[in-house]
Amino acid sequence: MADIITLLPDHVANQIAAGEVVQRPASVVKELLENAIDAKAENIQLIIQESGKKLIQVIDDGKGMSETDARLAFERHATSKIKQIDDLFSLQTKGFRGEALASIAAVAQIEMHTKQEKDEVGTHLKIAASKVEYQNISATTKGTSIAIRNLFFNIPARRNFLKSNNVELRHIIDEFHRVALAYPSISFVFQQNNSTLLNLSKGTLSQRIVAIFGKKIEEKLVTISSDTTVGKISGYIIKPDYARKNRGQQFFFVNNRFIKSPFLHHSIVQSFKGLLPEGYYPGYFIFFELNPESIDINIHPTKTEIKFENEQDLYAILKSATRHSLGMFQITPSLDFNHNPSLDIPYSYKSKSPKDPAIEVDKSFNPFVQKSEKITKEQWEPLVKIKESSLNTIPQNNSFLTEDITIRNHFQINNKYIVTHLDEDVLVINQYRAHQRILYEDFLQSVTTKKQKSQQLLFPINIELSLKIKSIFAEIKETFLEMGFSFEVLSDNELKVNGVPAICMNKNIKEVIENLFETFETESPVESFSYADSIAQSLCKSLAITNGMPLNHEEQKSIIEKLLKCKDSLTTPFNKKIYFLLSKNEMDKQLN
Ligand code: ADP
Numbered sequence: 001m002a003d004i005i006t007l008l009p010d011h012v013a014n015q016i017a018a019g020e021v022v023q024r025p026a027s028v029v030k031e032l033l034e035n036a037i038d039a040k041a042e043n044i045q046l047i048i049q050e051s052g053k054k055l056i057q058v059i060d061d062g063k064g065m066s067e068t069d070a071r072l073a074f075e076r077h078a079t080s081k082i083k084q085i086d087d088l089f090s091l092q093t094k095g096f097r098g099e100a101l102a103s104i105a106a107v108a109q110i111e112m113h114t115k116q117e118k119d120e121v122g123t124h125l126k127i128a129a130s131k132v133e134y135q136n137i138s139a140t141t142k143g144t145s146i147a148i149r150n151l152f153f154n155i156p157a158r159r160n161f162l163k164s165n166n167v168e169l170r171h172i173i174d175e176f177h178r179v180a181l182a183y184p185s186i187s188f189v190f191q192q193n194n195s196t197l198l199n200l201s202k203g204t205l206s207q208r209i210v211a212i213f214g215k216k217i218e219e220k221l222v223t224i225s226s227d228t229t230v231g232k233i234s235g236y237i238i239k240p241d242y243a244r245k246n247r248g249q250q251f252f253f254v255n256n257r258f259i260k261s262p263f264l265h266h267s268i269v270q271s272f273k274g275l276l277p278e279g280y281y282p283g284y285f286i287f288f289e290l291n292p293e294s295i296d297i298n299i300h301p302t303k304t305e306i307k308f309e310n311e312q313d314l315y316a317i318l319k320s321a322t323r324h325s326l327g328m329f330q331i332t333p334s335l336d337f338n339h340n341p342s343l344d345i346p347y348s349y350k351s352k353s354p355k356d357p358a359i360e361v362d363k364s365f366n367p368f369v370q371k372s373e374k375i376t377k378e379q380w381e382p383l384v385k386i387k388e389s390s391l392n393t394i395p396q397n398n399s400f401l402t403e404d405i406t407i408r409n410h411f412q413i414n415n416k417y418i419v420t421h422l423d424e425d426v427l428v429i430n431q432y433r434a435h436q437r438i439l440y441e442d443f444l445q446s447v448t449t450k451k452q453k454s455q456q457l458l459f460p461i462n463i464e465l466s467l468k469i470k471s472i473f474a475e476i477k478e479t480f481l482e483m484g485f486s487f488e489v490l491s492d493n494e495l496k497v498n499g500v501p502a503i504c505m506n507k508n509i510k511e512v513i514e515n516l517f518e519t520f521e522t523e524s525p526v527e528s529f530s531y532a533d534s535i536a537q538s539l540c541k542s543l544a545i546t547n548g549m550p551l552n553h554e555e556q557k558s559i560i561e562k563l564l565k566c567k568d569s570l571t572t573p574f575n576k577k578i579y580f581l582l583s584k585n586e587m588d589k590q591l592n
């Protein structure tokens with residue numbers, strides 16, 4: 001039999017390796033920014049076009065490369081950062097695998113200018129699909145400018161796999177934030193399609209956080225710090241009052257490298273226990289300084305997951321440091337910022353109490369009108385399906401369905417569950433989830449039937465636009481208008497909201513809108529879903545009565561009735577189960 005094993009040609013091997021390192025434009029952004037930092041740049045410029053699909057360029061004033069190094073840099077396993085495996089454990093640089101440039105070169109067109117300070121002239125190099133196509137001298141300044149064009153141009157399948165510009169841009173912004181937060185002493189400029197998205201001058205960590213997330217974040221932060229033999233902790237946590245309903249602002253850095261650690265995150269969640277209402281997440285910017293020997297960053301190609309030697313100790317130290325900060329902010333509201341209270345505006349966060357938002361079950365609800373609304377057969381059907389599956393019996397003709405049913409008996413327990421009965425079975429409903437479903441369908445219904453009314457605000461509200469919102473605002477603006485929001489653009493990053501959908505009235509509107517924007521910031525909406533759907537999801541989350549809210553008899557009834565009228569009463573828009581049935585059979589079994 002003939003031999004069948006061949007060695008893969010380098011360009012194929014590189015393309016395969018690229019699959020691990022280069023998933024999307026944002027991965028290229030990360031690698032190039034890290035290379036610039038490793039080259040000790042003080043000023044870094046990131047330029048993208050078409051969310052990086054067309055162009056990603058990073059210009060730095062770092063140490064540059066010699067002519068030979070410029071060529072070598074694109075070879076696989078070519079690195080100046082380690083020489084032997086032991087070096088991994090005293091690592092001071094971001095990169096070390098020597099894979100990034102080789103991988104990128106395998107799947108894109110690259111043009112680079114680079115020059116070292118001591119050299120008269122620099123090097124100009126063009127590479128496409130791993131092949132050097134052009135090399136010459138370059139009259140450039142000290143540092144490196146590297147442009148990546150048409151990512152995945154030679155692998156159409158991968159290119160097609162990329163998401164919309166919107167989604168890819170969000171990933172790039174995330175990577176950019178992570179690097180920029182880790183290096184406040186380096187200045188960054190971020191440009192997209194010839195407009196500047198962010199211009200960050202050198203400064204302290206707190207200045208950098210403000211420059212990225214806006215002035216208002218100042219009053220939300222409290223410092224965290226700890227210095228032990230295991231390592232140092234520094235940074236900020238976001239006060240529980242300002243916790244958000246998404247995970248947008250959670251940053252861990254280990255030796256200035258952004259990392260993900262569900263384990264350490266858990267430690268923080270533990271410390272916040274009891275301080276956050278259901279559905280809210282803690283926010284933090286936490287920096288660990290650890291002995292490089294006590295961590296292993298080589299377990300993941302993108303190096304965002306690392307192994308700690310003293311995991312348990314870190315967990316405990318972080319927990320106590322977080323606890324300490326949480327206790328401290330009660331007496332010292334803002335620590336290293338000069339907060340100017342005169343800047344506060346009506347509806348300010350100050351009056352906000354996330355544990356106890358204003359509740360409104362039903363605007364049209366009037367306790368003095370005694371309606372005895374009948375519920376039709378169709379409305380029970382989802383329930384019956386559950387009933388059938390929970391009973392595990394063959395569907396049969398349920399006699400009670402032939403007649404309409406009146407909700408008569410119901411009560412609330414634990415300020416959380418509404419209990420009623422369905423024929424001979426007991427039905428237990430989670431009030432928060434039920435109300436989410438009701439509001440969600442209500443809102444989408446009113447939008448599709450164009451019955452959504454906009455209500456003018458007596459006191460218009462100013463909202464600061466984050467980078468991500470700014471970058472996609474043109475796209476989402478239309479939907480906002482359609483949904484009943486009206487606003488004017490005050491400046492590059494401020495919006496004045498004049499009107500909101502009627503359903504939002506009497507709420508903390510500022511919070512509702514900020515939650516809404518956060519949705520667009522952090523969750524890449526599944527693309528098949530429309531923006532209207534994302535808005536409806538966010539609104540129903542913000543506006544629903546929470547668990548823990550006492551409801552009177554009529555309010556309970558209203559929830560039950562409206563839930564049963566929903567198209568899908570089984571689950572929330574977030575796929576959480578809304579109710580369960582306790583069957584007579586089950587009761588009999590329990591008590592036989
Ligand atoms: P790694 O960063 O893991 O070493 P890369 O493929 O990212 O691997 O880069 C290969 C080498 O090219 C680096 O080790 C470095 O010597 C050089 N290099 C890459 N980018 C720059 C830059 N912006 N400035 C100076 N040298 C660079």
Ligand code: MG
Nearest residue numbers: 031035095100
């Ligand atoms: Mg690198």
